[in-house]
Amino acid sequence: MAAACEQMTSLLVGQEELPHPYDAWISIAKNLPELIKNGQLRAEVEKLTTFSIDGLQGHKLQRLAHLVLGYITMAYVWGEGDGDVRKVLPSNIAVPYCKVSEKLGLPPILVYADCVLANWKKKDPSGPMTYENMDILFSFPGGDCGKGFFLVSLVVETAAASAIKVIPIIFNAIQREDPDTLQKALLDIASCLHKALEMFHQIHEYVDPNLFFNVLRIYLSGWKGNPLLSEGLLYEGVWDTPKKFAGGSAAQSSIFQCFDILLGIQHTVGGVPSDSAAKFLQEMRTYMPSAHQNFLRSLESGPSVRKFVLSKGDATLQEIYNECVQAMVSLRNYHLQIVAKYIVIPASQPSKRKQTSEEPSEPKSKGTGGTDIMEFLRTVRSTTVNSLLKED
Numbered sequence: 393m394a395a396a397c398e399q400m401t402s403l404l405v406g407q408e409e410l411p412h413p414y415d416a417w418i419s420i421a422k423n424l425p426e427l428i429k430n431g432q433l434r435a436e437v438e439k440l441t442t443f444s445i446d447g448l449q450g451h452k453l454q455r456l457a458h459l460v461l462g463y464i465t466m467a468y469v470w471g472e473g474d475g476d477v478r479k480v481l482p483s484n485i486a487v488p489y490c491k492v493s494e495k496l497g498l499p500p501i502l503v504y505a506d507c508v509l510a511n512w513k514k515k516d517p518s519g520p521m522t523y524e525n526m527d528i529l530f531s532f533p534g535g536d537c538g539k540g541f542f543l544v545s546l547v548v549e550t551a552a553a554s555a556i557k558v559i560p561i562i563f564n565a566i567q568r569e570d571p572d573t574l575q576k577a578l579l580d581i582a583s584c585l586h587k588a589l590e591m592f593h594q595i596h597e598y599v600d601p602n603l604f605f606n607v608l609r610i611y612l613s614g615w616k617g618n619p620l621l622s623e624g625l626l627y628e629g630v631w632d633t634p635k636k637f638a639g640g641s642a643a644q645s646s647i648f649q650c651f652d653i654l655l656g657i658q659h660t661v662g663g664v665p666s667d668s669a670a671k672f673l674q675e676m677r678t679y680m681p682s683a684h685q686n687f688l689r690s691l692e693s694g695p696s697v698r699k700f701v702l703s704k705g706d707a708t709l710q711e712i713y714n715e716c717v718q719a720m721v722s723l724r725n726y727h728l729q730i731v732a733k734y735i736v737i738p739a740s741q742p743s744k745r746k747q748t749s750e751e752p753s754e755p756k757s758k759g760t761g762g763t764d765i766m767e768f769l770r771t772v773r774s775t776t777v778n779s780l781l782k783e784d
């Protein structure tokens with residue numbers, strides 16, 4: 393477990409360039425906003441040679457390739473974001489993209505592990521991982537809105553992720569029946585979750601709701617439950633029929649699910665998803681890197697913190713456990729307010745974007761992951777609130 397925790401907290405860093413000939417992908421991905429604005433993006437993509445992925449050796453190169461091809465694919469499909477969508481991904485991109493995806497156990501669409509976890513660098517390499525000292529590697533149209541959205545997600549994630557190293561201490565404390573050590577470790581978890589909430593506040597400073605809703609969000613949209621691509625996307629040269637994949641969403645982050653499992657906040661009944669919200673969270677695991685999926689599974693087979701706390705009947709221990717659950721409630725409450733500001737309110741205002749296509753418009757009440765947003769998020773929050781231990 394300690395080794396798995398170590399692996400989870402080590403973020404992907406240091407890979408910004410791909411060797412020749414894959415640098416041709418980087419050249420496109422680095423200039424996406426410009427190429428889209430000039431109407432040249434699709435032609436540039438169609439000109440690419442089909443590269444074998446044999447020269448992409450090692451996890452870091454493959455993750456960078458997945459990120460780069462994800463950006464190119466989203467840009468190719470959504471184009472200028474005006475409803476003129478492409479339903480076929482040409483084989484020169486589709487074939488290498490699906491091969492890299494298969495190697496990594498990730499779907500061939502831009503995922504959170506790409507645009508947030510692998511899409512950053514430090515400005516001063518010896519400096520801290522703060523917003524001010526970081527930049528993103530690739531951008532979509534929408535100016536700095538993408539940088540704000542991805543980097544704020546990253547700093548929320550890293551603040552919460554520092555609690556992962558406490559997990560082996562918690563499991564040991566339960567095995568040794570040591571409530572004092574458990575109390576201290578749970579306080580550490582609560583403090584990291586409070587810090588994560590603090591980091592969340594930066595979203596208001598760095599992300600403009602109008603640009604987020606009307607521009608960036610389009611490029612994160614997927615082709616599952618999306619009427620603009622109701623059949624899915626045809627990956628030419630890979631599959632004979634179109635495939636459906638959900639768009640990029642922080643619901644694909646393993647960090648909230650990690651603390652849900654640790655604290656016994658159960659979106660499942662006996663391991664089976666109890667409702668559509670739980671099913672969606674479970675499905676989102678298939679959009680996580682396999683190390684993250686395995687980590688969540690190993691947590692599920694670990695000792696139950698909640699059962700241990702209940703069995704001790706110790707009021708202070710219960711209070712501290714509740715502080716952790718309450719921190720998850722507060723994060724989800726705050727997240728709901730953010731979603732109202734960045735999706736629900738802009739969705740209720742008339743769109744300023746040009747709509748050239750006669751296709752049905754994208755579903756405004758849906759998240760990029762394809763959920764009916766507010767209903768889904770409220771259900772997840774209720775399950776969290778219901779996990780608070782009540783006094784007898």
Ligand code: HEM
Nearest residue numbers: 545548549641642643648731734759760761762763765772
């Ligand atoms: C402008 C900012 C944000 C917006 C508009 C937003 C929107 C959404 C939406 C619509 C969903 C529902 C799933 C979907 O269909 O995509 C969702 C889920 C989720 N989001 Fe966000 N999100 C934002 C920022 C963040 C950040 C910074 C984090 C933390 C790193 C985060 C973590 C989550 C999680 C964990 C879920 C799954 C539900 C849960 O476990 O509570 N979100 N988000």
